[in-house]
Amino acid sequence: MKFVAVTACPTGIAHTYMAAEALEQAATAAGHEISVETQGSAGSAPLSADDIAAADAVVFAADVDVRDRERFAGKPQVTAGVKAAINDAAALVEQAATAARSAADTPTDTAASAETSEGPGGEPEPVPSAPEPETAVDAHAGAGTRLRQWLMTGVSYMIPFVAAGGILIAVAFLVGGAEIAAVVDGGDFRGVHYDGISDPADLLGEAGIAGVLFKVGSTAFDMLVPILSGFIAFGMADRPGIAPGIVGGLLASAIGAGFLGGLVSGLLAGFVVMGLKRIKVPRGVAGVMPVVVIPLVACFVVGLLMLVVVGEPIAAAQSGMTDWLAGLSGGTAWLLGGLLGLMMAFDTGGPVNKVAYTFGIAALASGDTVIMAAVMAAGMTPPLGLALATVVRRRLFTRAERDAGKAAWLLGLSFITEGAIPFAAADPLRVIPSLMAGSATTGALVVAFGATSPAPHGGIWVVGLVGSPLLYLVAVAAGMVVTCGCLVAVKSIGRRERPARPEPAAVAPEQGLIGAQQG
Numbered sequence: 001m002k003f004v005a006v007t008a009c010p011t012g013i014a015h016t017y018m019a020a021e022a023l024e025q026a027a028t029a030a031g032h033e034i035s036v037e038t039q040g041s042a043g044s045a046p047l048s049a050d051d052i053a054a055a056d057a058v059v060f061a062a063d064v065d066v067r068d069r070e071r072f073a074g075k076p077q078v079t080a081g082v083k084a085a086i087n088d089a090a091a092l093v094e095q096a097a098t099a100a101r102s103a104a105d106t107p108t109d110t111a112a113s114a115e116t117s118e119g120p121g122g123e124p125e126p127v128p129s130a131p132e133p134e135t136a137v138d139a140h141a142g143a144g145t146r147l148r149q150w151l152m153t154g155v156s157y158m159i160p161f162v163a164a165g166g167i168l169i170a171v172a173f174l175v176g177g178a179e180i181a182a183v184v185d186g187g188d189f190r191g192v193h194y195d196g197i198s199d200p201a202d203l204l205g206e207a208g209i210a211g212v213l214f215k216v217g218s219t220a221f222d223m224l225v226p227i228l229s230g231f232i233a234f235g236m237a238d239r240p241g242i243a244p245g246i247v248g249g250l251l252a253s254a255i256g257a258g259f260l261g262g263l264v265s266g267l268l269a270g271f272v273v274m275g276l277k278r279i280k281v282p283r284g285v286a287g288v289m290p291v292v293v294i295p296l297v298a299c300f301v302v303g304l305l306m307l308v309v310v311g312e313p314i315a316a317a318q319s320g321m322t323d324w325l326a327g328l329s330g331g332t333a334w335l336l337g338g339l340l341g342l343m344m345a346f347d348t349g350g351p352v353n354k355v356a357y358t359f360g361i362a363a364l365a366s367g368d369t370v371i372m373a374a375v376m377a378a379g380m381t382p383p384l385g386l387a388l389a390t391v392v393r394r395r396l397f398t399r400a401e402r403d404a405g406k407a408a409w410l411l412g413l414s415f416i417t418e419g420a421i422p423f424a425a426a427d428p429l430r431v432i433p434s435l436m437a438g439s440a441t442t443g444a445l446v447v448a449f450g451a452t453s454p455a456p457h458g459g460i461w462v463v464g465l466v467g468s469p470l471l472y473l474v475a476v477a478a479g480m481v482v483t484c485g486c487l488v489a490v491k492s493i494g495r496r497e498r499p500a501r502p503e504p505a506a507v508a509p510e511q512g513l514i515g516a517q518q519g
Contacts, residue, residue: 001032003096004047005059006066008039009082010152010159010354015418016040019061019085026089032097034059039067047071056100059092061085064153065235076103083347087425153235154228154266155354161220161227162361166372166456168217170465173454176210184211185218224361225249225262229269232262236270237277240290244269244298251306257314259362264314265306272298333370334444340371341378341443341479345435348382348420361456373453373466374446376415377476378439380459383412383419384476385438385483386431392484396491401426415459430490438483445475 005023009015020036027034035055037047039062046068052058057076060066061084076099078092085092172180182188184207186196197203203211229249233241245266252261276294285293305311343356360375390397390405397405404422411419424431452467466472 001056001097001100002051002054003027003032003034003057003059003093003100004051004055004072005034005036006039006047006062007036007082007085008062008064008066008156010064010156015063015082015086015421018418018421019082019089022086022089023059023061023092026093030090030093030097032093034093039064057096057103059085059096061092062149064149064156076100086421150232150235150267150270151263152354154230154232154263155358157231157234158224158228158361161223163457165217165220165224166361166364166454167458167462168213168220170217170454170462172210172214172217174465175213176208180207180210180214181218183207184214222253225253225259228259229262229266232266233269233273236267237273240277240294240298241270241273243295244273244302247299248302248306251303251311252314255307255311255315256319257306257311259358260317261306261311261314264310265302268305268310269298269302272301334448336371337374337378337447338440338444340375341381341439341441342436344375344378344417344443345382345420345439346432348417348424348432348435353379353417364454364456369452369454369467370447370450372456373451373472374443376453376455376457376459377446377451377472378443378479379417380412380415380476381439381442381479381483382417382435383408384480385412385435386420386423386487387412388480388484389487393488393492396488413460415457427491431487434483434486434490437486438479438481440479441482442475442479445478446472449475451475 005020007016007019007023009019016038017040020038023036024034035047035051037045049071052071052075055075057078058072060069060077060079061082062079063081063083076096078095078099080092176183179192179194182192182194182196184197184203186194188194197206197211200215203215207214226246226249229252230242230246233245233248235241248265248269249262252258252265255261257264273294276289276297281289340356340359343352346352356375357379360372363369363371387405387408390402390408394402401423404419408419420431420435424435449468449471451469451472453462453465453472455462455465463469463472
């Protein structure tokens with residue numbers, strides 16, 4: 001058979017391409033052909049119309065909203081998350097084959113009945129059209145699954161603003177010192193009052209390149225909440241949701257509702273637009289609905305709700321959470337770092353990991369650089385700990401796992417937690433608790449040491465921007481050793497070590513699975 005597939009994860013960095021590779025290998029192993037469109041952070045090369053037309057079925061392996069999904073209308077569809085494609089791509093391929101065979105039988109029976117069935121007047125009776133597969137998939141998707149996909153769509157579009165803005169601000173601090181924020185925006189710094197620079201055209205002359213870097217980075221950061229809100233609404237209601245979502249996000253920022261306000265305004269905008277799209281209007285009005293009527297009405301309704309009804313309570317909740325975080329000190333602050341570390345390692349780049357990362361971004365946007373440091377360090381630890389374990393006790397791992405461990409060094413240093421996926425997928429009951437122990441150790445130590453990171457990404461490559469860099473690296477190393485020690489211990493209990501040269505028949509299935517995941 002011929003299949004097409006689309007893979008997409010919130011960051012579009014690792015899961016997207018690992019899922020694509022796993023599907024390609026599984027389809028080839030089953031004797032099928034497959035073409036995969038990766039909707040990653042680097043953009044995507046869309047599947048051709050000929051590939052889609054020739055496909056027997058479609059596989060969606062995505063944790064976010066699939067762009068231009070209407071291209072696949074009428075095709076049998078299988079929908080799952082990217083983790084399902086990475087962990088068991090063969091099962092998805094088999095489901096696609098089953099769906100294709102079922103769909104191939106249904107039109108044949110329908111066509112035969114249409115040819116032989118006539119109405120009272122001698123004309124063929126109309127045959128009811130089958131519902132589109134996408135509708136059936138949506139009907140069976142749980143509310144929690146849909147909500148997670150909508151939220152992750154917003155996060156996926158927000159992350160480039162986070163990375164660009166955060167690193168630009170970090171470089172500005174490195175070049176111009178911590179006072180550059182007061183110089184550009186005004187305020188007091190170490191007893192000196194700065195008036196700020198009101199005219200952006202004067203930035204380079206009065207604050208130098210550091211001032212320009214800070215202004216550009218802070219502008220990108222100012223867009224975090226509007227972009228999050230706008231693309232949550234986009235994930236729910238397509239393009240008509242963008243305008244009311246962004247307007248709601250801007251209002252959330254203006255009234256101090258922050259990230260919580262952005263989440264709520266995005267969901268409000270999406271639901272309002274979805275409701276407006278269901279209204280039946282005359283054909284002459286339908287053409288202007290998506291570009292005039294829906295944005296106009298939705299922007300007003302969302303704005304009214306944010307300003308009058310829900311905005312202030314959300315702002316109070318956001319302020320209370322910020323005050324609670326600010327109040328954590330001494331013997332309690334490390335608990336938060338440990339909890340974030342557990343979350344970063346729990347699903348190695350999945351939704352729980354993204355919640356912790358988004359929390360770190362929110363703290364960074366409010367000026368708390370310690371939380372971001374803990375989150376990034378805890379995300380580096382899982383691949384590094386696993387890589388170390390493959391070196392310390394090679395006989396406990398297959399050849400494919402040892403090869404994955406070599407790649408995990410670079411992935412871990414680059415803050416790509418997904419480097420741990422091949423190990424977690426093959427032995428989750430032993431690997432995941434070990435990862436969580438190591439990351440919790442790292443997160444707690446970073447907070448206890450008071451290390452800071454104004455950069456939201458980059459791993460070891462932005463260590464020059466980290467406050468207390470030596471202690472930061474000590475925390476990462478400690479978590480790496482804890483991960484390695486726990487994993488070696490649990491893999492050694494109650495089982496013999498693998499032979500140095502295992503029999504091919506004993507390792508071929510596992511090696512094939514890990515190879516697909518590592519790709």
